Amino acid sequence: MARNRRRSNLGQFFYDLRYRIGEFSLRAMIAVVPYVPYQLIVLFTSVMARVTYILLWRYRRRMHENIDLALSSDIPDSTARHAVVRRAWRNFARSILDTIAVIHFSRQQIIATVELEGEEHLQKALESGRGVLALSAHLGGFTLIGARLGAAGYPFSAVVKQPADQRFARLIDGFRAQLGIHTISAKPRREAVRGILKALRQNHIVLVIADEFKSGDVMVDFLGIQAPAPRGPASLALRTGAVTLPMFATRNAQGSMVLSVGAPIAPVEGDDLEQSVIATTAVYTRYLEAAIRKYPDQWNWLGLPRRDRKMSRAEMARIWREKKMTRAAEIPVEEKRTSAL
Numbered sequence: 001m002a003r004n005r006r007r008s009n010l011g012q013f014f015y016d017l018r019y020r021i022g023e024f025s026l027r028a029m030i031a032v033v034p035y036v037p038y039q040l041i042v043l044f045t046s047v048m049a050r051v052t053y054i055l056l057w058r059y060r061r062r063m064h065e066n067i068d069l070a071l072s073s074d075i076p077d078s079t080a081r082h083a084v085v086r087r088a089w090r091n092f093a094r095s096i097l098d099t100i101a102v103i104h105f106s107r108q109q110i111i112a113t114v115e116l117e118g119e120e121h122l123q124k125a126l127e128s129g130r131g132v133l134a135l136s137a138h139l140g141g142f143t144l145i146g147a148r149l150g151a152a153g154y155p156f157s158a159v160v161k162q163p164a165d166q167r168f169a170r171l172i173d174g175f176r177a178q179l180g181i182h183t184i185s186a187k188p189r190r191e192a193v194r195g196i197l198k199a200l201r202q203n204h205i206v207l208v209i210a211d212e213f214k215s216g217d218v219m220v221d222f223l224g225i226q227a228p229a230p231r232g233p234a235s236l237a238l239r240t241g242a243v244t245l246p247m248f249a250t251r252n253a254q255g256s257m258v259l260s261v262g263a264p265i266a267p268v269e270g271d272d273l274e275q276s277v278i279a280t281t282a283v284y285t286r287y288l289e290a291a292i293r294k295y296p297d298q299w300n301w302l303g304l305p306r307r308d309r310k311m312s313r314a315e316m317a318r319i320w321r322e323k324k325m326t327r328a329a330e331i332p333v334e335e336k337r338t339s340a341l
């Protein structure tokens with residue numbers, strides 16, 4: 001792991017300590033789950049959700065601000081909006097528990113636990129042989145999408161923003177591999193694109209979580225807010241011919257998890273690639289927004305740009321360089337000749 005030169009020795013110690021605590025806590029929880037009554041673990045998770053809701057007040061405040069901004073017309077009553085935040089916090093805690101618990105499940109148990117709707121769309125999309133881009137969000141049990149499809153025998157890859165600590169990242173990658181999920185690291189960007197292209201050529205399903213509206217370079221209208229969206233999913237669909245399917249794993253009124261696979265989202269063909277990417281990204285955003293509006297208490301409400309945050313010149317320069325590299329890396333030089341795949 002590369003050491004951050006800006007941190008003091010003491011700062012680096014506490015930075016590393018945070019990851020080690022997280023690592024051993026995760027290992028302990030995974031080890032304990034099979035030996036403790038599940039309802040007791042659910043109760044413990046509920047208690048911890050309440051505790052963290054109080055302690056992590058900065059995140060709670062940001063969630064309140066975002067939901068007030070985005071859903072004031074849908075939910076006029078402020079008390080009701082705050083109740084949505086509390087439920088969203090509890091649902092996020094429960095999704096962590098579900099992710100840990102499923103590691104011990106057999107394939108048959110995973111299939112029985114997560115109902116799959118719209119499988120016919122997935123099967124038909126894979127018949128094209130060009131792979132599938134699974135468009136999703138940090139909604140409900142999004143971490144169970146790969147587990148459910150992997151259990152059913154579908155080849156599955158997930159594009160993941162890795163933790164900075166390499167040791168912790170390898171641990172998480174190993175758990176994903178146990179569930180039949182191949183990890184594609186989102187950075188470096190050029191390597192990420194190569195990994196995605198390889199998976200699509202092998203007719204894999206590639207999960208892309210596209211609801212981080214913070215540093216993209218395509219401006220879209222999302223929940224009534226002008227926000228920067230990532231161009232990657234639209235660019236990949238247009239360049240490779242991969243079929244884009246919306247996929248969301250949400251909890252229903254009975255408390256059961258349902259993975260819904262929607263009909264294909266056709267890319268928008270404009271006069272040139274740039275116009276097509278912009279228009280297609282806007283279409284993708286509308287699908288994400290519709291799912292979030294339908295299940296507002298199952299989204300984390302942290303994916304919007306922070307209005308109180310000011311960028312330094314160095315950070316602005318870094319983002320500009322990344323955008324330039326992203327465009328150059330969308331299809332590597334040796335892949336451009338086969339972009340008609």
